[in-house]
Amino acid sequence: MAADDHPHSHSHSQDHGSELSDLQLRVRALETILTEKGYVDPAALDQIIEGCETKIGPHNGARIVARAWGDPEFKRRLLADATEAANSLGYVSPVGSHLIALENTPQTHHMVVCTLCSCYPWEVLGLPPVWYKSAPYRSRAVIDPKGVLAEFGVALPSDTAIRIWDSTAETRFLVVPIRPEGTEGWTEERLAELVTRDSMVGTGLAKAPAP
Template identity: 75%
Template sequence: MANHDPHHHHDHEHGSELSETQLRVRALETILTEKGYVDPKALDAIIEAYETRIGPHNGAKAVAKAWIDPEYKKALLADATKAVGSLGFASRVGDHLVAVENTPKLHNMIVCTLCSCYPWEVLGLPPTWYKSAPYRSRTVIDPRGVLKDFGVTLPSDTDIRVWDSTAETRFIVLPMRPAGTEGWSEDQLAELVTRDSMIGTGLPKAPGAAS
C-alpha cells in the first residue's frame, strides 16, 4: 500500500531538463519571489531542513532512547512534546505531540480522518498513502484489514486502537522493542525503527535486517 514515487517520471538525455511539474514549481517560485512574497534564502533553509534535519530518523532517535532509558520513556509517554523537544525536535506549528505505546495486547495506529495532520518534526513529510481517502476512511472502520494490506498480521487477541490526529494534537506510536536486542546501543536500535512502525502501519525491523 505504501507508495514510493520516483522523482523523475521520464528519462531525459540532458540532465538540465526539467519535468513539467518542476517547471511549474520553478515559475511559481520566481513569481512569488519577484513580488516579494517569498524570501529565497528562507525557502532554501526550509527545503534544506526537510531534506537533512527533519525526518523519521528524529522519531527513531526518540523511540530508541525510550527503549533503553526508562526515565525518558516515562517522560515521552507523559509529555511527548517536551520529551522530543529535549532532543532538539520541536514543532513549527505549535501542535501538541502525544506518544502512544504498543504492548503485546494493544496495537496503536495513527490516522487523520479530516486531512493529513502529521507530526512532521519527528516523522518528516507524510507519505502519499497517509493522505489518501482510502487510508483515512478504512483505518477507522477496518484497521486490521488495513494492517494486512501493509503486511502486518497481529494475534487475534491483540486490540487495535486508532488515534485521529488533528491540527492541535498529533500522535507518534512507541513500538515494542524487538526481541534479541539486549545490549544494543541507542544508535543500533534506532536503525530498527521504521517510519511505518511509528505510524502503526508497520513493525520495527528484526535484528539483522537493519541496513
C-alpha cells in the same frame, strides 16, 4: 503510488506528462510573481526544502523510541509529555507543541491517521509519505484497520485490541512500537536502526534483529 494521486499515470502517460509540465510552469510562474512582488525570498524557499530533506525525518523519531526502550525514566516522561521529553534530548530537531506518544503493547496496538487532510508529526517522522495522504489510507484506516494492516504485512495476535487515532486537531501522535526480542544490552544507536517510520505510525512493527 496511490490511485488518487496519479490517476492517468499508466493509461495516458503522455497526457500526464504534459499536464505535469503545465503544472511546473504554473508553479514557477507563481514563485516569480510572489518574488517580484516582494512576498517571498527564493533563498528562504531553498532553505525550507533543504530542512525538510535533512533536518526533520524519521531518524529523529527512531532516536526517541530507542531511548525510551532503554531508559524507563525517559519513557515515563515521553508518555507524560512527548514534546518536553523529545526536546530534552538535545540531539533531535526541535519538536513543537502537543506531541503525544502512544505505547504499543501486546494488549493494544495504536495506529494513526488523518482522515480530513494529512496531519502528521513531521518534526519526528519527516513529511508524510504519499500513502499516508492518499484516499485509500484516509478512508479505510478508521473502518477497516485490520485490512489496512494486512496490506502492510502486519498480522496482530487475535487478542490485541486496535486503537485508531484520527488527527483531527493540532495534537500529533508518535507510536512507540514494541521493542523486539533479542536486543538486550544493545546501544541506543543500534536500537534506533530497528525503528522504522511505519512502526512509528502504527502501520508496521519494529524490525527484528538480524539472526
